[in-house]
Amino acid sequence: EKQITILGIETSCDETSAAVLVNGVNLRSHIISSQIMTHQKYGGVVPEIASREHSLHIRPVVEQSLAEANVGFKDLSAIAVTYGPGLVGSLLVGVSGAKAMAYAAGIPLLGINHLEGHIYANFLEHQDLEFPLLALLVSGGHTHLIVFKDHGRYEVLGYTRDDAAGEALDKVARALGLGYPGGPQIQKTAQEGNEQAFKFPRAMLEPGSLDFSFSGMKSAVLNALNSAHMRGETLNVPDLAASFQQAVVDVLVHKALLALQQTGVKTLLLAGGVAANRLLRETLEYELARQNVRLVYPSPVFCTDNGAMIAAAGYYHFLAGDAAPWTLNAVPGLNL
Ligand code: KG4
Ligand code: ZN
Numbered sequence: 001e002k003q004i005t006i007l008g009i010e011t012s013c014d015e016t017s018a019a020v021l022v023n024g025v026n027l028r029s030h031i032i033s034s035q036i037m038t039h040q041k042y043g044g045v046v047p048e049i050a051s052r053e054h055s056l057h058i059r060p061v062v063e064q065s066l067a068e069a070n071v072g073f074k075d076l077s078a079i080a081v082t083y084g085p086g087l088v089g090s091l092l093v094g095v096s097g098a099k100a101m102a103y104a105a106g107i108p109l110l111g112i113n114h115l116e117g118h119i120y121a122n123f124l125e126h127q128d129l130e131f132p133l134l135a136l137l138v139s140g141g142h143t144h145l146i147v148f149k150d151h152g153r154y155e156v157l158g159y160t161r162d163d164a165a166g167e168a169l170d171k172v173a174r175a176l177g178l179g180y181p182g183g184p185q186i187q188k189t190a191q192e193g194n195e196q197a198f199k200f201p202r203a204m205l206e207p208g209s210l211d212f213s214f215s216g217m218k219s220a221v222l223n224a225l226n227s228a229h230m231r232g233e234t235l236n237v238p239d240l241a242a243s244f245q246q247a248v249v250d251v252l253v254h255k256a257l258l259a260l261q262q263t264g265v266k267t268l269l270l271a272g273g274v275a276a277n278r279l280l281r282e283t284l285e286y287e288l289a290r291q292n293v294r295l296v297y298p299s300p301v302f303c304t305d306n307g308a309m310i311a312a313a314g315y316y317h318f319l320a321g322d323a324a325p326w327t328l329n330a331v332p333g334l335n336l
Helices: 036-040 047-069 088-105 114-125 165-175 182-190 215-230 237-263 278-289 307-319
Strands: 005-010 015-022 026-034 078-084 109-113 133-138 143-150 153-159 267-271 294-296
Touching (some): 005 307, 078 307, 088 109, 109 114, 109 307, 143 237, 165 182, 165 215, 182 237, 182 278, 215 237
Antiparallel strands (some): 143 153
């Protein structure tokens, strides 16, 4: 039986990553070159620097992933690449690189939506997922609730009207002097804090709404910091981190439960960088067990940006007979 071997490439933000995936489940190699150290001193990703770093790293990262998987271009069935959403300069490096490699190798090019990639990270480690599935996608740029009726057949039920959950965590972390990326720092600092010390609002919007809003919640923390500063007081940073993390998790969990209730779906997939958050996982684990709903999430390495998830999404697109035209372009504002 013929093997389907997909090379997945991800360059949408600050990770240059490539992976070789056989038949959707056998991850033969996975290389991630992270630029976190480079951007840390600026407190966030600098797009100009990110795209230069991608151009430097894409070839070695792809070569290493092929070498570790012990395959050549001739063994590949297709090359899958993120074409959006993301930083345009970063995306372009992946898209043009993948296009050149696929064209030269005479194999199909698959354009993958980064958000879809995050969700397909779940299929890497779970072969027994049954549709319909509900996905809570929480990353630095997006917060979405999506119902999947089948591969490629999905509907967005709700999304954030302002900041993404990860973005709010990153901005609060920055204001607290915790550094970048903020989510993991908030999680770490929160361990030493009391989550009931500050009463931050939980934005729920209209009754029944599956949309999110994190900007007002973020502002509540910034306002507390500012007014303390004016009074010459300093606030307890671990308490702030714990209280804000709790507020964000409360909203995410509340909306996920509401969506499960509204749709009757019995499996919840977590996806995106914030899906690595321990409080979010543990709270959902507890709540869903009581409702007989299965909770599935990727290992932390597959939650944040990575090439394996792009290869996984690519595998299902390949099976569906999809192929991108050679005119495929980066689409920074691509949505689901
Ligand atoms: O999916 P991702 O790597 O990139 C985007 O597509 O945005 O997500 C990055 C986001 C950042 O906001 C980061 O702070 C957050 O995921 N994050 C976390 C954790 N690990 C990463 N947030 C909370 N807890 C974590 N453990
Ligand atoms: Zn991402």
